[in-house]
Amino acid sequence: MSWRNRVLALSVIVLLLFSLSTPVLAQEGDQQQNSEPLTIFTQYPAQEAAVGESVTFNLTLRGGASPQVVRLDLQNLPEGWTATFRGGGKVVRAAYVNPESTTSVDLRIELPKDVKADTYRFTVIAKGERERAEIPIELIVKEKLPPSLEFEIELPTLRGTTDTTFRYSATLRNRGDEDLSVNLLAEAPPDFQVLFKLTGQEVTSIPVPANGSKRLDIEAKAFVPVPVGTYPIKVTAQGGEAQAELALIAEVVGKSELSLTTPDGRLSGEAYAGEETSLKLVLRNNGTAPARNVELSASQPAGWSVEFDPKEVAEVPAGQQVEVTAKLRPSEKAIAGDYMVTLRARPEGGASQSAEFRITVRTSTLWGIVGVGLIAVAVLVVGLAVMRFGRR
Amino acid sequence: MARSKVREGSPWTGLWAVVFKEMADHLTSARMLILQALTLITAVGTVYAAASNLRDTVAQDRFLLLRLFTTAQQPLPAFVGFLAFLVPLIAIALAFDAVNGEFNQHTMARLLAQPIYRDALLFGKFLAGLFTLALVLTTIWLLIVGMGLVGLGVPPGGEEVARSLWFLVLTVFYGGVWLALALVFSITFRQPATAALASIAVWLFFTVFWGIIVDLLAQFLRPVRIGLPSEYLAQGQLALMLSRLSPNTLYSEAILAMLNPAVRSLGFVLPIQLDGAILGAPLPLDQSLALIWPHFTGLVAVTILLFALGYTLFQRQEIRA
Numbered sequence: 001m002s003w004r005n006r007v008l009a010l011s012v013i014v015l016l017l018f019s020l021s022t023p024v025l026a027q028e029g030d031q032q033q034n035s036e037p038l039t040i041f042t043q044y045p046a047q048e049a050a051v052g053e054s055v056t057f058n059l060t061l062r063g064g065a066s067p068q069v070v071r072l073d074l075q076n077l078p079e080g081w082t083a084t085f086r087g088g089g090k091v092v093r094a095a096y097v098n099p100e101s102t103t104s105v106d107l108r109i110e111l112p113k114d115v116k117a118d119t120y121r122f123t124v125i126a127k128g129e130r131e132r133a134e135i136p137i138e139l140i141v142k143e144k145l146p147p148s149l150e151f152e153i154e155l156p157t158l159r160g161t162t163d164t165t166f167r168y169s170a171t172l173r174n175r176g177d178e179d180l181s182v183n184l185l186a187e188a189p190p191d192f193q194v195l196f197k198l199t200g201q202e203v204t205s206i207p208v209p210a211n212g213s214k215r216l217d218i219e220a221k222a223f224v225p226v227p228v229g230t231y232p233i234k235v236t237a238q239g240g241e242a243q244a245e246l247a248l249i250a251e252v253v254g255k256s257e258l259s260l261t262t263p264d265g266r267l268s269g270e271a272y273a274g275e276e277t278s279l280k281l282v283l284r285n286n287g288t289a290p291a292r293n294v295e296l297s298a299s300q301p302a303g304w305s306v307e308f309d310p311k312e313v314a315e316v317p318a319g320q321q322v323e324v325t326a327k328l329r330p331s332e333k334a335i336a337g338d339y340m341v342t343l344r345a346r347p348e349g350g351a352s353q354s355a356e357f358r359i360t361v362r363t364s365t366l367w368g369i370v371g372v373g374l375i376a377v378a379v380l381v382v383g384l385a386v387m388r389f390g391r392r
Numbered sequence: 393m394a395r396s397k398v399r400e401g402s403p404w405t406g407l408w409a410v411v412f413k414e415m416a417d418h419l420t421s422a423r424m425l426i427l428q429a430l431t432l433i434t435a436v437g438t439v440y441a442a443a444s445n446l447r448d449t450v451a452q453d454r455f456l457l458l459r460l461f462t463t464a465q466q467p468l469p470a471f472v473g474f475l476a477f478l479v480p481l482i483a484i485a486l487a488f489d490a491v492n493g494e495f496n497q498h499t500m501a502r503l504l505a506q507p508i509y510r511d512a513l514l515f516g517k518f519l520a521g522l523f524t525l526a527l528v529l530t531t532i533w534l535l536i537v538g539m540g541l542v543g544l545g546v547p548p549g550g551e552e553v554a555r556s557l558w559f560l561v562l563t564v565f566y567g568g569v570w571l572a573l574a575l576v577f578s579i580t581f582r583q584p585a586t587a588a589l590a591s592i593a594v595w596l597f598f599t600v601f602w603g604i605i606v607d608l609l610a611q612f613l614r615p616v617r618i619g620l621p622s623e624y625l626a627q628g629q630l631a632l633m634l635s636r637l638s639p640n641t642l643y644s645e646a647i648l649a650m651l652n653p654a655v656r657s658l659g660f661v662l663p664i665q666l667d668g669a670i671l672g673a674p675l676p677l678d679q680s681l682a683l684i685w686p687h688f689t690g691l692v693a694v695t696i697l698l699f700a701l702g703y704t705l706f707q708r709q710e711i712r713a
Contacts, residue, residue, distance in 0.1 A: 301668025335665055336683065337656040338673040358670065363682050371689030378696035385700050386403060386511060389707030 038064040038097065038131040040124060042107075046138035050177075051117070054110040057137060059085075061095055061103040061126055068128045070097045072105060075123040080112040097128070109139065117143040147176030149208070149237050149244035156248050161255035162225045162288065168218040168248050172237055174208040180239030181207050186218070187234040191226050192250070194233060195219045208239065220250050228254045228288055254289025258316065260345045260355040263323075268358040274332040275364075279357070283313060283345055284321040291316040291347035296324060299342045303331030306341065316347075328359065336363045406508035410516025411523065418486060418524040427482045428528055434478065435532045436539070438464075438471040443543030454674065457548040458555060458651045460540045471536070472647055475563060476640060477599065482528065483567040484591040486521040487574035489584035491706065496584065500711055514706050518575055518699055525567045533560050551653075551677050558681065559650045565691040566643040570595065572698030579705045598638040606634040628660055639691060646687035649680050658683060 042057050049055045061070055071094040072085050085092050086106040095103045107124060119140045126133040152171040160166055174180050183205045186194035196203050197217040208214050220233055233248040261267070261282050271277040285291050294313040298306035307327045316322050326343060339359045346352035418424050442463035446456060453459060464470040491514075494500040503513065533556065541547065548556075573594060577587040610631035616623045635641045649655045653674035657665075675683070 302664045304668075331665070333662075333665055335657040335661060335669075336679040337675055338670040339668045340670055341668065360676070360679075362679055365682060368682060368685045371685045374689050374693045375696065378693040378700065382696060382700040382703065385704045385707070389704060 036063040036099065038062075038068075038070065038126060038128045038133045040126040040133040040135045042135060042137070045135060046140070048140045048142055049111060050142055051115055052111060052113050054108060055139060057107040057109075057124075059105045059107055059124060059135070061097045061105065061133075062099075064097050064099045064128050064131055066129075067096070067098045068131075069094050070103075070133075071127045073125045073127065074107075075125055077122045078115075078120050080115070082110045082112075084108050107137075111141060115141055117141050145175070145177045147174070147178050147180060147240050147242040149173070149180065149182065149239055149242040150175055151235070151237065151244045151246040152213075153246060153248075156246070157251060158249070159251040159253060162222050162252055163255070164221075164252075166220040166248075166250045168220070170216050170218055170235075170246060171213050172206070172208055172216050172244065173213040174210060174239070174242075176242060177210050178240070179207065179209050180242060181205060182237045182239035184216075185236040185238065186220075187236070188220060189226075189231045189233075191222050191224050192220055192231060192233065193223055194235070195221075218248065220248070222252070225288070226252055228252055254318065255287045256285055256289050256291035256316070256318065256347050256350055257287030258291050258294065258345050258347055258350070258353045259284045259286060260343060260353050267355060268360065269328075270360045270362060271328055271330050272362050272364060273330050273334040273336075276327050276329045279326040279328055281324045281326055281343065281355075282321050283316050283324055285316040285318055288318055290318050291350065293348040295346045296326075297344045297346070298326070299344075300328075301331070301334070301339050301341070303333065304339075304341070305329045306343070313345075330359070330361045334361045336361055401509075403509045403511035404515070405512060406506065407512040407516050407519075410508065410513055411520045414517055414520030415524055415527075418520060419527075423485055424482075424524070424528075427478075427485055431478055431482065431528065431532060432535070434474045435471060435536060438468050438474060439536050439539050440543070441465040441468050442470065443540065446544060454549070455552055455555075455653060456544055456546050457537065457540050457552040458653075460536060460544075461556070461559065461647075462651050472644075472651065476644055479525075479529075479563055479567045480570040480595045483521070483525060483570035484574045484588065484595065486524060487517070487571045488578055488588040488591055490517045490521070490575055491578045492582050492584050492587060493578070495582060495711075504711065510707060510711075511703075514575075514703055518572065518702075521571045521575070522564065522568055525571065526564045529560060529563055529567070554677055555650050555653070555680070558677075559647055562643065562646050562650065562684075562688060562691065565688070565695055566639060568695035569639045569691055569698065572695050572702060576698055576702040576705065579702050579709065598640050602638045602640075603635065606631050609634055625660060632659060636687075636690075639694065642687045642690050646684040646691070649684045653677075653680060655680070655683070658687075 039062050040059055041062075042059050044057070047055055047057070059072075064070070072092070074083050077083055084107075086108055087095060087104065092105065095105055097103050119138060121136060121138050124135050124137060126135075150173045152173060153168060155168065158164075158166045158168065172182065174182075184196045184203070186196075188194045195218070196206075197219060198206055198214065206214055206216070218233075218235060220231075222231075229252055231250040231252060233250060235246040235248060237244045237246075261284065263280055263282050269277065269279050283291075283294060292315050294316060296308040296311060296313070298308075300306045305328075309325045309327065313322050313324065328341065330339070337360070339361060341357045341359050342354050343357060344352045344354040439460055442460050442465060445463050445465045446453075446459055461472050462470050464473065489496075491500075494503060504510065537548065537553075537556070570591070574587065574591040577590045578584065581587040581590060610627050614623070614627040614630045616627060636645075645658045649658060654672050656669070656675060681688075
């Protein structure tokens with residue numbers, strides 16, 4: 001009996017144990033499921049941002065003892081900052097959190113313009129019915145680079161004559177973090193025209209990307225002859241609040257401008273074959289600088305000779321004229337008619353100026369007299385015949 | 393003996409009477425009418441053709457009037473081409489029986505019985521021929537200018553008119569040469585037919601044969617042995633000089649220079665002489681005139697000398713027979 005009883009007692013205990021253990025186990029599993037606390041987290045809790053920007057944190061809510069409404073709040077938010085929670089495209093204040101799933105809420109923080117660069121910390125608090133969760137967020141605000149423009153130029157001073165087109169090659173650099181549309185302005189002396197060219201196209205406004213640069217050609221040209229002098233040209237580039245200035249200098253030097261003509265402007269003349277004819281020429285300097293050592297030369301038909309008196313003019317002052325005589329001798333055998341003679345004047349270090357003269361060659365009338373003599377002889381013969389045989 | 397005789401009075405007495413009488417004869421003669429009609433038809437035909445050609449082809453020309461004389465349209469040659477052989481024919485027709493005709497009609501003695509010297513008779517006959525020729529040519533010239541005005545509608549410029557007048561004078565003296573020649577033959581030969589044939593023979597000789605003879609002579613006198621350019625030049629120059637002995641050459645060269653102002657030289661021109669020359673530029677009138685002056689004086693002098701020859705022959709002739 002005692003063995004039987006013992007076995008029975010043991011089996012009862014085992015049974016009891018079993019029967020006891022089942023509810024314990026069941027209670028433990030229940031407690032595990034309900035015990036996950038309400039949590040709030042974000043994947044990137046520390047972010048950097050620039051002044052004036054807005055930052056968005058993606059928050060995720062999970063857990064909780066039971067499905068509940070969780071209110072969202074912020075703690076230690078710096079003054080002047082605006083923060084909004086957004087969910088489903090709307091501004092929200094609370095979210096319904098089902099323990100079995102996750103809920104996403106966006107936190108959008110707009111930084112005021114006058115915020116200082118620093119590291120700011122604040123906390124997002126999610127407050128459920130009985131539970132509470134927190135997440136510290138760190139926002140590092142960095143000073144943003146102000147927009148700034150800069151000109152770079154290698155040759156700001158150019159030299160040329162009044163006809164020259166002064167071509168400056170400049171680089172416009174945007175040192176800011178923003179793309180800029182830059183307006184170009186030029187302040188030039190009157191009589192000067194300034195053009196901006198970008199890859200050959202004339203422009204007045206150009207886009208310059210952030211931290212980028214554009215190569216700009218600035219062309220200045222006087223549209224009327226201007227006196228000798230130094231002409232400053234101020235170029236301003238304006239984009240948003242940024243501005244850059246560039247001082248250019250166009251140095252206009254004098255230039256002689258010769259013209260070869262006759263006192264009455266007529267470029268034709270007459271000459272007898274084999275005889276010297278002098279042709280009065282006028283060397284006029286219409287330029288702004290004196291022409292020095294003007295050499296005179298001619299290209300004439302074969303057999304002709306052209307001599308100048310003087311052969312070289314030492315100086316033709318600006319705006320004045322000098323008379324020169326050309327002695328022209330057509331060839332002995334030149335036939336009558338028009339010929340082209342080119343006369344040239346070349347100043348030292350300048351281009352030669354030429355004038356084409358149309359010379360009408362006349363032949364001597366000596367033979368005409370001989371012809372008349374021939375007729376006279378014939379008449380004389382008739383006269384003699386009349387004298388000898390007349391009046392019969 | 394004859395020399396000792398002092399001649400009295402002017403040899404020109406009665407000159408104008410002879411001139412007017414002769415001109416009246418000429419202008420009413422059938423011979424002249426035929427030749428004049430021929431010339432007129434030629435002038436109208438060639439100038440009409442030239443005018444229509446000019447209207448179609450030439451847009452701008454400073455010398456349109458002159459073009460009327462020189463423009464040829466197939467199959468018609470230019471007017472000046474016709475004139476070169478019509479004028480000698482008219483001149484010969486005017487004078488080939490001037491003197492021998494009087495003998496044949498036995499009017500010479502009767503004529504000289506009047507108070508007219510032989511001088512005046514011959515002068516009168518020659519001048520009447522020349523005046524008739526000038527009259528005919530002037531009429532034709534006026535006709536052409538008038539047709540040009542109507543046909544082209546452009547008034548001629550002063551230089552054009554001057555040039556065409558010089559052309560007229562040249563043509564008259566070209567005719568004068570043949571007139572004087574025919575006069576000489578009419579004095580020499582008693583038969584008018586012989587005189588006419590002799591004149592025509594000379595004309596044919598210069599028109600047809602002289603060119604051939606000149607070529608042969610030039611090749612004989614200046615042969616090209618090696619083929620140097622200078623040899624060719626010498627031969628060409630000799631040929632040119634010889635051909636200028638013909639009044640036909642003188643006349644055609646002279647009117648070429650007169651009617652085409654762009655002609656600068658009538659002889660040989662070396663390329664070196666044309667260096668720098670503006671080709672096609674018209675010469676001024678006086679320079680064109682200087683160019684043809686030898687030709688013109690040559691024609692005038694030949695006319696006068698031939699007349700002097702005829703005069704001498706006539707004066708020495710026995711006329712009472």
